Amino acid sequence: MTDAKGRPGTGERHPLSREMRAAGLSKSYGATVALEHADIALKAGEVHALLGENGAGKSTLVRIFTGAVIPDRGEMQLHGEPYAPRSILEARRREVATAFQELSLVPNLSVAQNFLLPALAGAGSPLISRRHVLARGADILARHGLGRIDPAACVGDLPLAERQRIEIARAIENAGRVLILDEPTASLAETDWLFEQIAKARARGVAILYISHRLAEVREICTSATVLRNGRSIGTVGLGSASDGDIFEMMVGHRVEHARRPARVAGAARAPRLAAEDLAGHGLRGVSLQLGEGEILGVAALEGQGQRGLFRLLAGLQTPTGGVIRVDGRAAAYRSPRAALRCGSGISYLPEERKTEGILAGLSAATNVVLPFLPRVGRAGFIGRHDEAKAAQPSADEVALNPRYLAFAIGDLSGGNQQKALMARTLATGARTLLLFDPTRGVDVGTKESIYAAIRAFAERGGSVLFYSSELPEIVQLADRCLVLYGGQVFRELEGDDIAEQKLVAAMIGHGSRAATGHVPAPAAPAHAHAAAESAR
């Protein structure tokens, strides 16, 4: 199929020639300037990293390359010719393809159909042959090492990690000259498959732009990196000669110091603030836990082991089919997040999906922060011009959210600042128990540190935190105690120095004996288990 497309042979391409250049790109979105001045050059057959904090302008730059956004200023060249795509399809015709972080697959179509869109019918035929589509889909899957996926499967039914692999495979399939991978490992547990595909594309002479927050990964696969900060490209460095410290300094403007988790007393003496007894339903099969005053309790699990259900049940978004939830020692039956906030000392929930469950895009960041307790902000039901910003200020300070962002529409802010605002909201409610589902998903180092600091300070003041994280170092750094969920049950409980990545991974894949009584469920996803073991090495 590669040849059928009339792709130019690799012979005419000089190795390490400048395949794509961009100079002086800038773009503003209505109220916010997203990109002020970006220069970058990609070489054929090289993997080039794009680094920067959330809001540095990475996504905008990617969208410009992809034709999804048209820059206000600046120029681009592709293979020596001017390049100014006005649509994603035009970029694809020029053989520039992107695997998007927020996947661009059509969920109700099959894997094969997604691969072939928008040209489902073969060349010169107006009709779509189902058999033909499936055969071509199967062929593409096989060539990208995904032969195990059924080309006829509906994309929406596949697990997130498989969907991400399909998104990546489709981009590689369409990328003759430039391949852009935006956070390709966000929902992949292991990188072997990805790196193998990248190596193949590189050998073909494709220039690859790789965007990731995980520096170790970037070092493994990339040879040079361009750093963006506040919408400007700060510079391009060879990764061989730059230390992590150098790169952080370029990204943040100052050195990042890693705070260690101070040794904390085990929570024996603490009164339980939130307790669950034999909680069942929505993926849970009898989970019991106790969360004490001033305690940070981590939850570790592979994807789909019931953690989502646990948090949604405790937050009042869903009702359990069995079991009891106790708040401050009393049985509680709240049926909405609003009721959860008002139950006993209060339970506040930070949702998983920032865009769809978290932010209210058109409203100001301040409104987003104070929404749960609006009547308290107003005077006699009315809210003055500055009341909201004033009420949001203290908790914004706690997460180090720049106060001038409070007046901005939250949708115009970067992902990191949105997350800070949402974290500020959970703190500002005054609830004594926080349920944080992946509180630092897809945010940069600086934001992470601010959120960690806020969580620790909250626990110091006697608050209780239950958090799930897809990143093990986060659990190791933050948690006083950690529950490992497996197959909808608590598989193991770790405490203090036992919370180490190896032990967590072993428990996450169901290795070793269960702590509690009951049968060990069969592994739900062997591929995943294997993957997690890989990534922990």
Next chain:
Amino acid sequence: MTVMNENPIAQAGFQQSADTRRSARVSAETVSTLAVAALCVVLLVGARFISPSLGSWSQVETVLVLGSFLVVLSFGQGLVILTGGLDLSLPAVATLSGILATNWVGASDPGAWCLLPVVLLACGCVGFLSAAGIVWLKVPPFIMTLAMSIIVSSLLLGYTKGTPRGAAPDAAVALMKGHLLGLPAPVLFLVGFVLLGWLFQSRSVYGRYLYAIGTNVEAARIAGAPVTAMRILPYVISALSAGFAGLMLVGYSSGATLRMGDSYLLPSIAAVVIGGSSILGGRGTFLGTVGGAILLTTLGTIISAIGLEFGLRTIIEGAIVLVALLLLREELFQKLGSLWR
């Protein structure tokens, strides 16, 4: 560390990472309100060239009086649209209130005006029923309100046997025909209503909740907003304002007809959208809607002053609403707003 290509500006600012990106000073909402208001003035002044009788102060008064119906109606419609819904039952509810008022209250008994709140209560109940169907039975808003509209209209047809009787209550006539401090009473009422409406939508806790729900119901629920109550509220308010507009219409025309509200359905939606609101909810201001309503009324009076046939007039009015909807959309105002930068 080898820096291969350096950005001189970035290099200069390397020490402190100051974020120099700014936000636009003028929001799209402000621009749209100003633009619509300016267009109204231009039209009123420009109308002099069409006919010398136009563009006078008395014509401004006429526009404001005629526009007051639409402003009241589109306040409710605006709140419903703000939460992502649509209320197609406004004309039927306005007619309901008009017919009940003329039948129950009438002109004769001066003490009967206290039945007017009962009339409004009946309207509010219709709104609550619509909301109940939308919130609990999960019927799409336009179907639910359309069905409610047909039910109410049919009930009224049966109740009046086709010919509404009775006269307008004195209170309604006084509101629409009276004068106070040398100004027509409806103009003064309009000023007060706009002030209260703006306070409710832009400055009250309830208004904030409605914006939140219109932006993203699920996120608002997770944030702890009282979602169910706040989804019902706009339909009740919408029915109440339609009921009130019905009373105003009766007071103005001294009687009720079975189709008295019909010509206000499209304008009530158009006024909201022209005023810069998103038809998908979550965005827009009441002041913008007021501008949209006045603009539509101005256009209407100019067209009727030219003296065209009724059929032709209706066609032109429809076309103007359509053109206004196409032209005066958010994107335009956003572009205008960024020119200010």
